[in-house]
Amino acid sequence: MKDFTKLSILIPVYNEERTIHLILNRIAEVTLINNIQKEIILVNDCSTDNTEDVLLRYIKEHPQEDYKYFKHEKNMGKGAAIHTSIPKATGEYSIIQDADLEYDPEEFNLMIKPVLRGEADVVYGSRFMGGNPHRILFFWHSIGNRFLTFLTNMFTNLNLTDVHTCYKLIKTTTLQSIPLKEKRFAIDPELTAKISRIPNIRIYEIGISYYGRTYAEGKKINWKDGVSALYSIIKYNVFSR
Numbered sequence: 001m002k003d004f005t006k007l008s009i010l011i012p013v014y015n016e017e018r019t020i021h022l023i024l025n026r027i028a029e030v031t032l033i034n035n036i037q038k039e040i041i042l043v044n045d046c047s048t049d050n051t052e053d054v055l056l057r058y059i060k061e062h063p064q065e066d067y068k069y070f071k072h073e074k075n076m077g078k079g080a081a082i083h084t085s086i087p088k089a090t091g092e093y094s095i096i097q098d099a100d101l102e103y104d105p106e107e108f109n110l111m112i113k114p115v116l117r118g119e120a121d122v123v124y125g126s127r128f129m130g131g132n133p134h135r136i137l138f139f140w141h142s143i144g145n146r147f148l149t150f151l152t153n154m155f156t157n158l159n160l161t162d163v164h165t166c167y168k169l170i171k172t173t174t175l176q177s178i179p180l181k182e183k184r185f186a187i188d189p190e191l192t193a194k195i196s197r198i199p200n201i202r203i204y205e206i207g208i209s210y211y212g213r214t215y216a217e218g219k220k221i222n223w224k225d226g227v228s229a230l231y232s233i234i235k236y237n238v239f240s241r
Contacts, residue, residue, distance in 0.1 A: 130207015
């Protein structure tokens with residue numbers, strides 16, 4: 001695919017002063033196949049720690065990288081930070097990257113390959129397929145994720161294994177055309193529901209590794225986000241089509 005020259009990496013950030021430099025280091029170390037360049041869009045969702053100082057210092061110290069930095073004046077949620085980043089993206093494709101260390105940017109290239117072959121418009125990175133390493137953590141989280149994925153598949157007639165994965169590679173013009181509303185973690189089922197209704201959209205899925213965090217290490221999602229996601233599945237597949 002000759003017209004894929006730049007990847008926009010959308011990073012919502014909230015209270016990640018301890019790890020944000022590490023994930024940015026990993027992204028910088030990745031060489032994308034086919035000489036694809038990287039654009040890193042950082043949205044600070046009104047962090048209450050020193051995230052902003054760490055980010056601004058990091059950006060200043062790495063002028064060779066293509067960073068764009070934006071800040072919310074009040075905390076609005078991961079989904080809202082993604083909303084802010086989407087219109088700023090100028091790459092042909094965009095991917096969402098969490099600011100923690102749970103996902104490995106080295107695997108961008110795995111997700112890019114189906115696009116370069118001209119087979120995919122959207123690629124999901126699944127934590128539940130393939131032979132890549134996965135940290136063993138919370139039983140009920142995995143059950144909840146699989147249940148929500150099952151419901152999404154039932155309504156959308158897809159057969160995804162991981163709707164709530166962070167890694168979604170999407171053609172930027174397609175992403176920018178989708179009117180997203182959810183401002184927190186419920187953006188995942190909303191996005192999938194709306195992608196599924198795009199005529200002739202080609203959705204692929206590929207196995208990725210997962211290095212999950214415990215709550216002591218900074219994990220933020222909880223049971224309330226699961227309830228919100230359930231509501232979002234019903235809302236965008238039944239009542240708001």
